[in-house]
Amino acid sequence: MNFADLIQIVWENLRAHRMRAVLTTIGIAIGIAGVIAVVAVGQGGQAVIISEIEKMGSSLYFDISPDYMRGETADSNTFSIEDPTIIKELSPAVDKMAAITLGPMVDVRLPNSDKNTIMASLYGTHPDLIHVLNLSIEKGRFITDLDVTSHSRVVVIDAGLAEDLFPKEDPLGKKIFVQDTPLTVVGVLEKAPSSMLDAFSVRMVYTPITQAQDMLNTRVINQLCGTAVSEEALPQAISDSIKILESRHSSVSKSYMGTTLEEQLEMVGKVTSILTTVIGAVAGIALLVGGVGVMNIMLVAVTERTREIGLLKALGARRRDIMQQFLGEAVALCLLGGLIGMIVGIGGAFAIALAAHWPPLISVWTVLLAIGFSVIIGLFFGLYPASRAASLSPAEALRHL
Amino acid sequence: MISVSGLTKVFGSGDAAVHALRGVDLEISEGDFVAVMGPSGSGKSTFLSILGCLERPSAGEYYLDGRDVNSLEDDELADLRNRKLGFVFQSFNLLPRHNVLRNVEMPLIYAGVPGDERRKRAQELLEQVGLGHRLTHKPAELSGGEQQRVAIARALANNPLVIFADEPTGNLDSKSSLEIMELFQKMHRAGRTIVMVTHEPDIAAYARRVIYFRDGKIVREEAKDELR
Incomplete structure (x- = not known):
């Protein structure tokens, strides 16, 4: 056949x-x-x-957090606000570094309006964060050292939030309420080309770390994140940071762990x-x-x-x-x-x-x-x-x- | 052309063994028309199956057209059935899903006849049995007599040496039976060898030789002079 x-x-x-x-x-x-x-x-x-x-940072990115593999969590003695500056000074391998006090879910709203409360993540941080996370400013400016030392009531918002709160106006100079604290918008971030976070509607606000700690009524810093001077220097940057942290916080005998972007990707x-x-x-x-x-x-x-x-x-x-x-x-x-x-x-x-x-x-x-x-x-x-x-x-x- | 000796067939084994054939000897020469008669269970259908190479005997010798059938492989038997033998069954056994033309084409397909030639040959055969106008009908759309005529056209497809028919008129009314037997007679006159099992004496009367089976053996044989 x-x-x-x-x-x-x-x-x-x-x-x-x-x-x-x-x-x-x-x-x-x-x-x-x-x-x-x-x-x-x-x-x-x-x-x-x-x-x-990958967008969160370059291949030079790393972060230091309490060793959660051993069940450690951050408390008010784990990190201090001065840690990033000191680590940058002592370790030639570390280029930029910022501390983060995280408010995972904060209410954001316009003054005189109890309605339309928007849920956002609050990053209390240092000026270096913009470099560490590869963010870019569309309008205005990011947080400055002066903001941090003077507990300035300023806030930088992301493009999505700017769209939500000020669909027709320029947000710069306007007041918004974050956790019922009035803050002045000093900067708007550029819209990230991606999508995934938009899809889940996660909005971000960035304030000086000092101000964030005041608002959240906490002294806890969740993690430090930074960049190394080069990819080869990455392990050095992490081990230096951990060594410095251990000696600075020896009284509480914390242990730390460092993670690179590569490891997170894996x-x-x-x-x-x-x-x-x-x-x-x-x-x-x-x-x-x-x-x-x-x-x-x-x-x-x-x-x-x-x-x-x-x-x-x-x-x-x-x-x-x-x-x-x-x-x-x-x-x-x-x-x-x-x-x-x-x-x-x-x-x-x-x-x-x-x-x-x-x-x-x-x-x-x-x-x-x-x-x-x-x-x-x-x-x-x-x-x-x-x-x-x-x-x-x-x-x-x-x-x- | 056909020569069997000492043919036996046993189904099952041990106490349950059924002896369908108990030593059959027979010679059939070319152009003969043989009717096989006998009560049911006498072994006549089993005998036809073995002659038609649809089943192998338990013992005995079988020569068909000079070849020792017992020594052939399954595929060689398939070839033999395809090119040298044609079958007509009581229940027609047409392929219900295929049209009349395709049914007649099947043996030609297995013989490897190319498409155009095959269709031409199948059409000719169907015209010969008077069904040239029904080529694209499905078997279920035909009467019993017409279905049996399709089966005859199919049996003749590869111009076989022998036609085996098992109660070819068993499912037909008397008028259709007559038409079918006329076709058999035409085949016989054209020189085709025919072996037919039947239990109706008036159907057997068309044959030149009638063989009577009982309990797996040939008990009697009648030969007639050329009919009419």
């Missing part, structure tokens, strides 16, 4: 059982679509998170790829179930058509001809399901990516793998029934009812 004949016969057979063929195809399509969409969304998300983190990469693998595995199980569906259909087809197989053998079909026909039907179902699943999966990945504002990362490999897998499922699950069908003696098969 040549290929064109085979295709025609397979097509005529499948068309005769349209409903059954369609349902089986859907089963496979769901599995394939799931795998492709999950992997694409997962990889896209991973890429976005990584680019977000961690995020690990977490997201584990997530992708897990969800991918679930989708893979869906695919497997679809495959068992194909095998079931093929078994039914073989049992139901045993007589027909006997007849085909009587007409001169060889074992190979019977195998080809049944395998052909199974592969056709899976391939069709695979193509539909591919289209739906890619479409789905694009739709999710569009909604979540991140680029869909559909790798050719995922698609090839999914299609290849569907064909293999067809071959694998078609093989057993087909081989069973082909090994019957024609008389035996013809006696079958």
Whole structure:
């Protein structure tokens, strides 16, 4: 039997059982679509998170925090406001450094308006932060040393918040209330080109660290972050910083840990790829179930058509001809399901990516793998029934009812 | 052309063993028309299956067209059935999902006949059995007599040496039976060898030789002079 004949016969057979063929195809399509969409969304998300983190600073970035691996947390003795200045002076490896007192959720509102309170993250910090985090100012200025020493009631807001609070006006010089403390807006940051934080609506306000501590009524500094003079100096910068901190805070015997951007990226990469693998595995199980569906259909087809197989053998079909026909039907179902699943999966990945504002990362490999897998499922699950069908003696098969 | 000796067939084993054939010897020469009769369970259908190479005997010798059938591999038997043998069954056994033309084409497909030639040949055969106007119908859209005529056209596809028919008129009314037997007679006159199982004496009457089976053995044989 040549290929064109085979295709025609397979097509005529499948068309005769349209409903059954369609349902089986859907089963496979769901599995394939799931795998492709999950992997694409997962990889896209991973890429976005990584680019977000990369945007936080250069490859020179590092931060020092209490050693939370050993269960330590920051208290008022862990860091002091002067630490960054002293570390910069003592360590030639450290270029810029700022301390951060974090108010993870503060209320921001316009004066005389109790409504429209916006939730934001408050960063109480030093002037160096703008360099450490690679931020840039769109209007006005960032925090200055004078602001820090004089507890100035000033605030720098991000572009999103400026949009929210002052859609039509220039925010510079205006008063806003942060945790019910009136602050003057002295600067607006440039809008970050990304998206992920916008999507989650996390707004940022930056104040002098001294002012933030007054507002939050705390002396706790959560972490120090800084940059090294060069990538080679990064380990030196971290170990110097930790040594200086340990000697300066020896009375409380704290231990510190330093993290580089690289390490953070690695961690995020690990977490997201584990997530992708897990969800991918679930989708893979869906695919497997679809495959068992194909095998079931093929078994039914073989049992139901045993007589027909006997007849085909009587007409001169060889074992190979019977195998080809049944395998052909199974592969056709899976391939069709695979193509539909591919289209739906890619479409789905694009739709999710569009909604979540991140680029869909559909790798050719995922698609090839999914299609290849569907064909293999067809071959694998078609093989057993087909081989069973082909090994019957024609008389035996013809006696079958 | 067909020569069997000491043919036996046992189904199952031990106490459950059923002896369908208990030593059958027979010679059928080219162009003969043989009817096989006998009560049900007498082994006549099993005998036809073995002659048609649809089943292997448990013991005994079988020569078909000079070849030792027992020594052939499964694929060689498939080729033999494809090119040298044609089958007509009681229940027609057409492929329900394919149209009439495709049904007749099937043996030609397995024989590797190219598409155009195949369709032409199938069409000719269907015209010969009077169904040239039904090429694209599905089997279910035809009457029993018409379906059996499609089956005959299919049996003749590769111009076989022998036609095996198992109760070809068993599912047909008397008028259709008559039409079908006329086709068999036409084949016989054209020199085709035919072996037909039946339990109806008036159908067997079309044959030149009638063989009677009982308990897995040939018990009687009648030969007639050329009919009419």
